[in-house]
């Protein structure tokens with residue numbers, strides 16, 4: 107097998123700390139599975155980089171990133187009270203620019219309640235679903251504007267753009283994924299009773315694709331109702347397919363009910379292979395605990411497992427997932443007794459199980 | 461005091477059953493508080509009415525509704541598998557048409573964990589907040605469209621429209637409400653890092669209005685993060701102000717964490733008094749249990765209390781809330797022991813405490 111050539115964007119805050127552990131664990135898994143090695147190139151990008159250089163993501167760096175097999179991404183974003191950085195700039199001009207430029211049409215976000223992890227729900231049940239979020243359309247396209255800004259006559263608009271092309275590829279991905287899972291079920295989440303035009307496109311596309319997967323059942327849920335079921339009966343879900351904004355909202359809620367954002371992994375996937383896919387924990391840069399080795403690298407490590415799986419290294423990915431399960435189970439057994447571990451100690455612990 | 465002249469739209473499914481109890485309880489509260497009487501006029505509207513007449517809401521009926529002091533609304537919507545009714549038609553051409561035509565710019569949705577009510581959260585804490593949802597703008601305006609429908613080149617858009625006028629009045633309402641509550645705190649929920657233009661308008665408006673309320677503290681939360689906190693620490697919220705779509709999503713989640721949609725009340729308020737306000741339970745028409753006296757009328761009864769409060773009958777409203785608390789406490793004490801009560805028995809029980 108060929109060498110896997112990765113770009114690593116640690117980013118801001120806890121980002122570099124957690125990606126360092128993810129790389130460590132990936133190398134251990136690669137060795138243990140007997141795969142060809144991994145090479146990494148670090149890219150300095152994010153709020154700190156912007157403060158130093160005034161650059162978010164140049165065309166040149168974007169081109170270099172395109173040359174890699176995949177990207178491991180940490181987290182970006184300045185402290186909320188850092189007024190030197192225009193709000194949302196790094197999110198839009200770096201993170202979203204990467205997702206859009208590299209055509210990350212399928213955003214995979216698995217939600218699993220790991221053994222021993224405490225959910226805020228008193229009866230969480232056996233939670234194991236994947237949100238397949240569209241990643242390059244919807245209200246995220248930046249097609250908004252304002253007139254008469256700052257006057258009593260101001261009007262600000264945001265346009266959600268949905269295309270047959272973009273919707274169909276993500277819906278196909280959701281059905282193909284469901285077909286491989288034991289429960290073989292897809293739930294479309296939208297708000298078609300209000301967002302009629304986008305809703306129609308999504309529903310029609312689901313109906314069309316569903317007819318090619320007779321073994322996969324499917325249903326529909328409004329986004330508001332979906333938040334109720336995610337709280338009262340999250341175990342009912344298998345694969346959820348939804349738009350960019352609803353996916354953003356539902357996956358934070360899903361992370362919460364499965365015991366927190368510290369474990370939630372994600373993959374921004376370019377399904378046509380025209381550019382590298384990018385894997386990142388769902389959590390942010392947590393500037394308040396940055397540089398203190400306090401962050402849990404598990405979400406970054408699980409994102410690395412997703413990366414390996416998408417890169418065709420299924421066995422190495424399986425081993426990482428297994429090691430994470432063991433580590434979480436050990437944490438649960440130790441309970442409050444264990445001394446808190448540093449970011450690197452958690453990474454070492456997981457790597458040590460490989 | 462003058463007679464209170466109400467329009468009652470029972471609607472579909474369980475709607476007529478629960479509004480009947482709400483009217484019963486309102487009359488009892490009015491008598492007990494020594495207020496002038498209530499007159500009611502029933503309007504037959506909804507999916508069933510549409511099937512019989514082909515009409516959703518005529519200009520004539522809308523004009524008649526304008527003549528009342530307030531509207532008590534049950535629920536509308538056909539059974540999901542009733543293919544005779546175009547999907548979303550009744551929601552848009554009746555419910556949303558009423559909210560938009562009667563300028564219900566402020567949608568009040570209180571969330572309280574009543575004593576004895578079981579939350580799906582293991583540690584819900586003392587939940588008591590109000591979502592102040594904008595009701596006449598955002599992605600609900602119906603400014604969408606599609607081209608090349610049904611082809612691989614289809615593009616469907618939805619436009620969120622936000623005006624200084626609409627945002628300011630709802631933000632003002634939120635701050636005025638917070639100023640009267642013990643914790644005096646407002647949280648703006650939006651997604652300004654992505655929805656830049658609308659987000660700017662909302663943030664600037666909050667900052668401006670906040671400067672007039674030095675005693676009220678305020679903060680900001682992205683909508684995705686808000687779902688996490690609603691699940692892990694809902695007691696932290698006091699007043700949430702947000703747009704039409706985010707408000708729709710957050711209030712279903714809020715209803716879930718406070719023990720269910722069966723208790724969630726709402727008021728669609730016309731703050732300028734140019735048309736009647738409308739009060740409705742957050743729940744839907746539940747066609748599966750319709751006509752069987754199985755529905756819990758508590759959300760409709762709490763909505764009636766909101767109606768009386770907005771109509772200047774604070775004492776009658778207070779008495780209803782008190783009676784509901786007592787009834788819920790009695791339910792909790794009885795636990796699984798009590799025989800299930802019919803819709804009318806719950807209404808009688810609450811009316812009997814007045």
Ligand SMILES: CC(C)[C@H](C(=O)O)[C@@H](O)C(=O)O
Pocket residue numbers: 197198201202354388653654684
């Ligand atoms: C940082 C932000 C732009 C991003 C999003 O909204 O997609 C984040 O919330 C996420 O879910 O990855």
Ligand SMILES: CC(C)[C@H](C(=O)O)[C@@H](O)C(=O)O
Pocket residue numbers: 299300330551552555556708742
């Ligand atoms: C029925 C639907 C149009 C409505 C909405 O989206 O506002 C409902 O969900 C609500 O919350 O009142």
